Amino acid sequence: MGDVVRAPWDAYFVTGYDTCSEVLRGRDWLAPDFAWQERQADTERWDAVATREMTKTLSRLNAPEHTCQRRSLGNLFDRSTIQRLTPQVEAHVTRLLDELADKLRWGEADFVSTVSEQLPISTIGSWLGIPPEDYPHILEITHNQVHAQELLPTRSELNVSAEATLRLRRYFTELLRQRRANPGNDVLTGWIHHWDAAEPDREKADEILYRLTMFVTIASLETTATLLSAMVGLLLGEPGRWEWLAEHPGHIDAAVDEVLRYDPPIQINTRVAAEDTVLAGVPVAKDSMVHVLYGAANHDPRRNEDPDAFDIERSGTHLTFGGGVHYCLGAALARLEARTLLTQLLKRFPTLRVATPPAYASRLVFRRVVSMGVAI
Template identity: 90%
Template structure:
């Protein structure tokens, strides 16, 4: 239909790889922040509690506020940090696969609830110092909160997100308060020191700390869990592929990237035209929404030959982690978690197979696999 397609509402879809890349990386494309929302005729769409709360997080901020908050985090998951976290993630994977093995002795097991959803919360939870007994609560409210980030959420979905947002605020605000009382040798304590030096208003500093901690947590859970589930389902779908990869572990990284390309955990992101412009030959007025379709871009045949073929030996590229100033903070961590899990899975479960296909939640933006039955 073209690189830029008119949406049924007052917006556009960007579909081609180069066009999507231009929108994600271009300086004249902005996140839909409060300033833009206030200029819209239909303000009710943007007044929902959960929407308002997410607009305060990094993904919806523009310069200079985005620049300031992002710099305060530093290079969050640089090579040294990922290397330091790898042994912990290996331990988490071993423990979770022990649990999977126990369940498989009795027949079928759900890979999602046993492994995929547990590894990201174990990783980010131990890194931030979240008590393990709180993991189920964090997972539940994260699942409910992301409804507000859908393209066209219903009133019912927004109500569910509103309640989850209240719970997220209460939890992470209290977490920041407790860490202030009892500082530790952890990343949140470091953020507290950074923002105390930057911001003399302690109340405002704590508000920023709450948002950063909450955002980093929820941004790393559903996306990584979906990546892990899709990875197993796609690799087991083709006969012989699982066995071949076990015999050629040097291709594990390329297999992970092919999963990210083929079925990205996030399918849609939205940017706003900062001024009147032309995108792929289509005039776009200032303040117009452009929805970047990651899946379509990754399947652009001009970028990836035979794009609808899942090929773990592919050397193509994808936009799954975004681009520009909003490039995914946790990309390196997600890759490491997927690589670590897949490495152990191939060694421990050479005969793993799916017995029921992956079931996806009915969403457009944040994909979520709710179940995946496996057996040996």
């Protein structure tokens, strides 16, 4: 139908790899921030509590505010940070696979609730110094809050997200209060020191800190959990693929990237036109929304030959982590978690198989594997 296709509402779908890349990296395409929302006729949609809360986070900010907050984080997961985190992630994986092994002795086990959802919260939680007993609470409210980031959320979904958003604010506000009172040698304490020095208004500094901490936490949970579940499901989906990868561990990183290309955890990202423009030959008026379809871009045959085949040896390219100033902050961490998990799984469970196919939540933007039964 073309690289740019009119949506049933006042927006466009962007499907081609190069055109999606142009939107993600181009200065003429902005995140739908408050300034844009205030110019829209559908005020009810943009005035929803959860929507407004997410509009304050990094993913919905534009320069100069986005630049300022992003610089305050630095390169969150640079090479040295990943090296420091590797032993911790390995320990988390070992513990979770011990639990999986215990459950498999009795038959089928749910890989999602046992491993996929637990590894990201264990990793980011220990990094930020979040108490482990709070992990189930954070997972629950994150699952509910994400409705606000869907393409066309219903009123009931926005109500669920609103309640989850209020709970997130209460939790992370209290976490910051406690960390101020009892600073430690952790990244959150470092952020507090930075913003106390950079912003003389303590109330404003606390608001920025809340948004950063909340966003970094929830952004790393649903997406990475879905990556881990999809990875296991796809690699076990064809006879012999699991065994081949166990014999060729040098292809583990390539396998992770092929999973990211084939079934991206986020399917849609939205930008708005900064000015009247032309995109792939299609006139797009200022303020018009364009929905970048990551899955379609990754399956563009002009970029990846035979794109609907899952091929570990492909060495293809993808846009799953986005591009430009909004490139995913946690890309290196997600790869570390996936690589570490897959390495240990192949060694410990050579006969692993999918017993119950993955069940997905009914969503358009954020993929979520709700359950997937495995057995040996």
